[in-house]
Amino acid sequence: MSDSSEGEEEEQNTIGTYEGERNEAKQRHGYGVAHLPNGDIYRGFYREGKRHGRGHYRFKKNGSRYTGEWQDGKKHGRGVFVYPDGTKYEGYWEDDMRTGQGTYYFANGNKYVGEWHDDMRQGIGICFYPALNCKYVGEWENDRRHGKGALVHQDHRYEGQWKDDLPDGPGCYVFGDSLVQEGVYTVRQQPVDEDEPPRSTEDEEPPATLVPVWRADRVLAGDAAINRIQHSLLELERVASHVSIGSAVLPPEKPPPPPPPPPAESPAEGGGDAPPEGGQVADGEGTAAGEEAAGATEGAEEGAEPDPEADQVGGDETELEAADGEPPQDLTMELRDGERDETGEEPETGEGEQETGDGDTEPGDGEQPE
Secondary structure (H helix, E strand, O other), X not given: OOHHHHHHHHHHOOOOEEEEEEOOOOOEEEXXXXXXXXXXXXEEEEEOOEEEXXXXXXXXXXXXXXXXXXXXXXXXXXXXXXXXXXXXXXXXEEOOEEEEEEEEEOOOOOXXXXXXXXXXXXXXXXXXXXXXXXXXXXXXXXXXXXXXXXEEOOOEEEEEEEEOOEEEEEEEEEEOOOEEEEEEEEEEEOOOOOOOOOOOOOOOOOXXXXXXXXXXXXXXXXXXXXXHHHHHHHHHHHHHHHHOOEOOEOOOOOOOOOOOOOOOOOOOOOOOOOOOOOOOOOOOOOHHHHHHHHHXXXXXXXXXXXXXXXXXXXXXXXXXXXXXXXXXXXXXXXXXXXXXXXXXXXXXXXXXXXXXXXXXXXEEEOOEOO
C-alpha cells in the first residue's frame, strides 16, 4: 500500500476503535477499551460518551500513563500519573490538574508531600532534598517556598519568613536543644564577578542573582531558648500531620466478572429413596447408613483443623504508597533550593481524546513531555 493511501485512511479514521458497553443512544457507557488513532489506549468506564469513573490511560508516544478516577473526560479525584523520566505524582486531581493533597517524586530524588492547586505546590507541604540531606517544612505559593517555613538539617534548623523561594525577613537558627540565635535575612543582588568573561553583545542581560544575607541580633539560652524550641517542635509536628495523605487503593484496569447465577433446584424424583407413607422408616432399613453418617459427622467435628488460607482473600489491586512525612535521618546545611528538578514537571498537553456529537471520541489534546 502506498504512502498516499495510508494517509487517506488516517484522515478517515478520526475516532479510533472501541469495544465495550453502550447506552440506548449508542454512546460509550459502562466499561470499555478504546484504541485511539495515535496509539493511545484507554481501559475503563464511560458515562454518556466521556471517560467517567475508574480507568487507565496510556500514551504510546512517550510512555506516560495515568491510573485513577475520571469525571466528564478529565482526570478528577484520586489517581497516579507516571511520567517518561520516572517522576511520579500520586494524589488528587481536579479538572485535569493536580489539586488537593498529593505526593510528587522528582527524577533527581527530591520528594514533595503536601497541598497543590492548579498543578502547583500551594499551601502547606514538606519537600525532602536527599542530595542536600535536609528538608523544608512550611508554606508554599505558586510552586515556591513562600510564607512561614523551616529548613531542617541534622544538627540545626532555620525557622522564619520566606519569599519567592528564599529566606527573607525575621527568623532564627536553632542549635541542639538549648541555643537559639535570632536575626533577620535581607535579600540582596549578588555583585557581578569581574573575572567572568564578557558576554556576547547579542545576548540579553542575565536576570539579577539574588542572595539572602543573614544579620544576627541576639542569642537566647537557658529557659528562654528551651521554651522557644519546644514551641517550634510542636509547630513542625502539626505541619507534618497536616500533609500526611495516607494510602488508597487504585482502581483495577478491568472490572471483576459478575458472580455465576445459583444453580436451579430440580424437583425430587420418585423412587426407592423416598421414605414410606407416614414419614417413618421401616424396621431394619437405613439404620446402618444413619449410624455411619453420624460417626463421620462426629469425627469431622473433633478432628477438623482450620485452614490457614481459608480466610485470605486475593486481589490484583495496586495500593498507593503511604506518604509518611518522616524526615530523612542525615541532614546537612544548605539554604538555597538549588535542586529543583525542571525535567520532572508534568508533560505538556498532546494527543488524547475529545468528544464528538454521537458520543464517540476523536483525537485531540492530551499530554506529552516538554
